[in-house]
Amino acid sequence: MWLTCRLVPDHKTIADFRKNNGSAIKRVCAQFIELCRQMGLLTTSSVAIDGSKFKAVNTRDKNFTRGKVERRRAQLEESVARYLAQLDTADRQEPSEELAAKTDHLKEKLVKLESVMQRLAAMEKLMLASSDQQISLTDPDSRSMATSGRGSGVVGYNVQVAVDTKHHLIVTHEVTNDGSDRAQLANIASQAKQVLGVDELQAVADRGYYSSEEILACHEAGITVTLPKPVTSGIEAKGRFGKQDFRYLAEEDVYVCPAGEKLAYHYTNEEKGLVLHRYWTNACQSCAIKNRCTTGKERRIMRWKHEQVLEIVQKRLDKNPQAMRQRRETVEHPFGTLKMRMGATHFLMKRLPKVATEMALHVLAYNLTRVMNILGIQPLMTAIRA
Numbered sequence: 001m002w003l004t005c006r007l008v009p010d011h012k013t014i015a016d017f018r019k020n021n022g023s024a025i026k027r028v029c030a031q032f033i034e035l036c037r038q039m040g041l042l043t044t045s046s047v048a049i050d051g052s053k054f055k056a057v058n059t060r061d062k063n064f065t066r067g068k069v070e071r072r073r074a075q076l077e078e079s080v081a082r083y084l085a086q087l088d089t090a091d092r093q094e095p096s097e098e099l100a101a102k103t104d105h106l107k108e109k110l111v112k113l114e115s116v117m118q119r120l121a122a123m124e125k126l127m128l129a130s131s132d133q134q135i136s137l138t139d140p141d142s143r144s145m146a147t148s149g150r151g152s153g154v155v156g157y158n159v160q161v162a163v164d165t166k167h168h169l170i171v172t173h174e175v176t177n178d179g180s181d182r183a184q185l186a187n188i189a190s191q192a193k194q195v196l197g198v199d200e201l202q203a204v205a206d207r208g209y210y211s212s213e214e215i216l217a218c219h220e221a222g223i224t225v226t227l228p229k230p231v232t233s234g235i236e237a238k239g240r241f242g243k244q245d246f247r248y249l250a251e252e253d254v255y256v257c258p259a260g261e262k263l264a265y266h267y268t269n270e271e272k273g274l275v276l277h278r279y280w281t282n283a284c285q286s287c288a289i290k291n292r293c294t295t296g297k298e299r300r301i302m303r304w305k306h307e308q309v310l311e312i313v314q315k316r317l318d319k320n321p322q323a324m325r326q327r328r329e330t331v332e333h334p335f336g337t338l339k340m341r342m343g344a345t346h347f348l349m350k351r352l353p354k355v356a357t358e359m360a361l362h363v364l365a366y367n368l369t370r371v372m373n374i375l376g377i378q379p380l381m382t383a384i385r386a
């Protein structure tokens with residue numbers, strides 16, 4: 001309305017405009033961030049990367065995964081068993097008018113359950129035939145995704161953003177229906193680097209992005225990433241030494257263990273596309289602290305071919321433990337504002353391309369109002385006209 005000098009288009013006009021101008025809206029969003037760069041608002045070459053789940057126009061009831069179908073079937077079977085048991089009890093009682101009405105009611109319920117089970121079986125067939133064994137009926141591109149709240153989840157999209165750490169402007173964003181952040185780091189960081197037009201970029205992300213291959217890709221693209229490694233092995237939880245308790249000596253190509261023994265290189269193999277070197281020592285069997293180290297014959301340490309890249313990332317994080325706080329403060333701002341403006345239902349459009357347009361419009365609005373707050377309206381109008 002502000003852009004159109006107080007014209008008040010009806011909702012259908014706005015919806016059609018949004019539907020018919022997807023690529024132009026995305027270009028305007030990208031062009032605005034370029035304007036921000038030209039205005040000198042993006043000079044730090046430092047971004048925080050994060051993803052957040054946004055709800056689609058698809059309720060949880062209209063999304064089917066293998067787990068959900070199994071749980072629903074178990075519930076239905078339980079109900080059928082309960083009604084059948086009630087019918088058996090009724091059979092053993094003296095016939096009466098009330099009993100006949102109750103029996104009819106139970107039979108009706110069983111017929112309804114039968115048709116629900118048939119519908120569920122049809123959904124299961126469709127779900128198993130889909131590539132990722134999941135279907136969403138209202139918005140077929142939306143996916144069931146876990147959120148940070150324990151046991152909670154949404155049916156929606158995963159919105160990835162790179163936010164500049166100084167002014168909290170969204171440098172770049174992408175909407176995906178992959179619920180995991182693990183394969184997103186290099187892509188979104190490279191996009192941010194390109195938008196900012198810099199040779200080197202600092203990027204900070206959370207442990208959900210930790211992936212050896214992604215970190216290596218960033219390293220090779222001139223992107224300095226800082227992120228913590230997730231604890232996945234469980235070995236430390238059991239009170240035993242973790243890999244970080246073993247020191248690597250590059251000049252000798254050995255690991256030094258907590259008992260001071262040197263673990264020598266033995267062989268190399270490939271696992272899930274990663275070339276891994278294996279190290280161990282024969283001293284484990286007579287080691288006084290073996291019970292704190294391994295339950296096996298000896299403790300083996302594996303080292304990825306590019307492990308030094310991961311070690312540099314860890315050192316960087318150790319040197320700057322504030323990085324994680326800075327990351328949280330930077331990304332919470334845009335995500336909080338976007339979700340507050342979108343309301344409780346988040347996306348209004350269906351299918352990934354249209355949802356991506358809707359997000360581009362929201363990102364543009366966020367960046368626009370952010371610049372108004374930083375510079376004021378007049379300098380922004382002058383820069384847009386220039």
Ligand code: SF4
Nearest residue numbers: 257259284287293299
């Ligand atoms: S068990 Fe082996 S690797 Fe572990 S501390 Fe003892 S000697 Fe070192």
